[in-house]
Amino acid sequence: MSTLQLLPEVRAFLSQPGKLFIGGSWQAARDGGDCPVENPADLSIVNTVARAGEADVNDAVAAAKAAFEGPWRQCSAVRRSLLMLRLAELLEQHNEELAQLITLENGKPIANARGEAASAANIIRYFAGWPTKIEGSTVPVSPASGNPMLNYTLREPVGVCALIVPWNFPLTMCVWKLGPVLATGCTAILKPAEQTPLVAIRLVQLVEAAGFPAGVVNLLTGQGSRIGSPLARHPDVDKIAFTGSTEVGRLIAQDATGNMKKVSLELGGKSPNIILPDADIKRAAKGAADGIFYNQGQVCTAGSRLYVHESVLEPVLDELSRHARSHVIGPGLDPATTLGPVVSLRQLNTVQGYLRRGVEEGAELICGGQRPEHLEQGHFIEPSVFLDRQERACVAREEIFGPVLTVMSWSEPEELVARANDSPYGLAAGLWTNDLRAAHRLAAQLKAGSVWINCWNVVDPASPFGGYKQSGWGREMGKNVIDAYTETKSVYVDLA
Incomplete structure (x- = not known):
């Protein structure tokens, strides 16, 4: 190191x-x-x-x-x-x-x-x-x-x-x-x-x-x-x-x-990120991983809820797991590090508490969820991916402010927007698709202050930033x- x-x-x-x-x-x-x-x-x-x-x-x-x-x-x-x-x-x-x-x-x-x-x-x-x-x-x-x-x-x-x-x-x-x-x-x-x-x-x-x-x-x-x-x-x-x-x-x-x-x-935020079946799977999965693991997930606009069309769920989960495991966890002053510690013991305890509750409430832990064995000191936690088919666990509903992604599948477009908007928050949302009409139609329906299409967390001082609802x-x-x-x-x- x-x-x-x-x-x-x-x-x-x-x-x-x-x-x-x-x-x-x-x-x-x-x-x-x-x-x-x-x-x-x-x-x-x-x-x-x-x-x-x-x-x-x-x-x-x-x-x-x-x-x-x-x-x-x-x-x-x-x-x-x-x-x-x-x-x-x-x-x-x-x-x-x-x-x-x-x-x-x-x-x-x-x-x-x-x-x-x-x-x-x-x-x-x-x-x-x-x-x-x-x-x-x-x-x-x-x-x-x-x-x-x-x-x-x-x-x-x-x-x-x-x-x-x-x-x-x-x-x-x-x-x-x-x-x-x-x-x-x-x-x-x-x-x-x-x-x-x-x-x-x-x-x-x-x-x-x-x-x-x-x-x-x-x-x-x-x-x-x-x-x-x-x-x-x-x-x-x-x-x-x-x-x-x-x-x-x-x-x-x-x-x-x-x-x-x-x-x-x-x-706060609990931002939905949506992958449509026609999306470029590798690009979308990488964007979704970056959208939650960047800054150790300590981002108000973190894409912590990922809605994936059921036809592409398995390849997306595979790609997400690959991205999560590829992160180099370590001190930020090590140039090789890509994922540092969370900011405090209090924040670490919060993240670990959500990881335990997520499993207890029926979400399936796909990868991560542990303290890195090679780092004895510091507030480190592995990037984690859950699959919550019922969308009822706390990890799918509450802001965690850590590197924890919860994936849900969808099949009916009519239900998708309602599920994505079913949150007290409305800070950001995103979607991945090659269908221009679907992109603009969904962007208009999502209740969020920022909507990113085929990208995530793009901000500019010339463009307004803020949220709906709470x-x-x-x-x-x-x-x-x-x-x-x-x-x-x-x-x-x-x-x-």
Whole structure:
């Protein structure tokens, strides 16, 4: 087993404990508390970070509000765009450093972490094009008075935004939310997941280096239970954007009602993936395997429910098993690794619990389901495939957030869509076919925010992303997300 050598910059970063960033100043938590950050591949503690509390929340909100009402509000659209372009350049320059931090704290293979770091720069660069394109309009109104009247609209930033992001894509999720905040002229309090704060700290260091005014971006690390609710309840927070579980999303939404702040939520999923009988079986099976095993299955859009036409069920199962067994399981810093550990012991226990329950409830375990014998330490689990002919086991119904695929067969097209839509979630769906008419017909019937045809997990900053039903409120990315961070003001001028 070969292990990638950490860059000197990464070693230097890890030699200092992580601090909060409030009002342009790096500082310890008010109560002096801290939290360890674990490497899920070997259970070592790679660093500690400040554990923010409610007093730190109040400080960060005050700093963000002061920046919003002060220097940032006076910053021109062109200047905001230039600052964002500088940030994108810095992200590119520090790609390998960011990737190594992602792998250290999240566990994902280094190749995947490099891809995540590269996409972060592209996302910021996309949103850097927006500041000069956020426009109002003139409206032809017809007042009852009959007086000539000019009516125009203004698009204004909503204000102070709390951004709460998950651990599965610890850099991507930060910039998904930070991009539109900076583009629209809002200010931010960024709260990374307690498992993966390191890359967020490095990101904010680059924000500082890019030259953004103090208070525009603030950072609170630590436990979500100590920070999330105070942010959601705070009367001076104007918007909260959260990505995570549906259960926590409900609590965030409830807390946000105090001042009726804007809320956007990107929540859970149990996404259906469909293989039609005319599909290219090898391509479809590989796409289905990648759709669930990528990132150790820790993806909100993971294709965890696979519906396979009964005429091709056996060859698809054979191909899925081959793909699952071909994965090289190991530490993410080993370049040969294609499947790393899940992020924590808690997540490992959750996945193992579902594997046991799946068998107990009648699903047939086709492959996987065990801890790798050669890896004594770390939160590793084999990629697993179930066949559930009755579609009743928990593994076919509940979000697992691990490398666990449940396969079901189908024969009648009339029942297929109803079965695929029979879920409280509606984040993503996919289908594999060479029949163009069937592809468009099914895409229109699937209740999901993203539908992928002969592909999976394709995202782009120019295209909206979000879910139906209990998969969330609102959309991220694209022009749609600009609405989520702006208010529209209507101005009337009597010209009589």
